[in-house]
Amino acid sequence: MNGDSPTGTTAAASTASQKIPRHVAIIMDGNGRWAEKRGQPRIMGHRAGVEAVRGVLRGCADAGVEVLTLFAFSSENWRRPKKEVSLLMELFMTALGREVKRLHKNNVRLRVIGDIAGFSKALQKRIADAEALTHDNTGLTLVIAANYGGRWDVTRAAQQLAQRVKDGELTVADITPERMAECVSLADLPEPDLFIRTGGESRISNFMLWQLAYTEMYFTDVLWPDFDAQALQNAFGSFASRQRRFGRTGQQVAEMSES
């Protein structure tokens, strides 16, 4: 939706009377540099990154965040050295296998977005099994973006709508922002309220291009494996201090929140 995000006008859950985002989307960047700084191979940074995920997941669940989306592997990350890519795939396999029981026990619902067909059959099966096991859980939704690209997501939505026009179900004029929003990934969930990128780069790197239209952006130099509970609180604090206007004036928004 281009107008009011449902997340902008409803009262968010709060801890210590602070506005808490319903949906947090994170680019977990800086694993490689974290390891290189320690004279270790890059994969050690990725391993440490998995540990950081655990802490952030707990912090988000405790704060009342409903959806946590993590960018784990982009459609462009295939360009990395073969060795790093295969180690990342291995890590993804083992982490999924190891963590899924714990996620399930904690009532977390796991979802994976991205072009899963690009992965090995074994990994595809592990993903499907994890999603099926946790499907009916009612706690936090953890979304892993894997072989994901924002352009892929928008293109796929366009293809779905083009097919429906071809089939005579829709006319060209029926293709509206609202219809597009129904076809991109995570259409059934609130749009991200807070975007976090660790690792010091200020770019989106083909993350959720459509969904981030009105998201509050937060960039930090902290490398992902060092992103701890305090770092998460800092991001929440920054989010809480912002006025989301969705195109209106600051005065209008202030008046709306008074009434």
Ligand code: IPE
């Ligand atoms: C992010 O860390 C994790 C993935 C992209 C898989 P990087 O591996 O990009 O770490 P840096 O940016 O090289 O430090």
Ligand code: IPE
């Ligand atoms: C973005 O990080 C992708 C993930 C964190 C999975 P990159 O490290 O791949 O981004 P660029 O290449 O620096 O833009």
Ligand code: MG
């Ligand atoms: Mg990087």
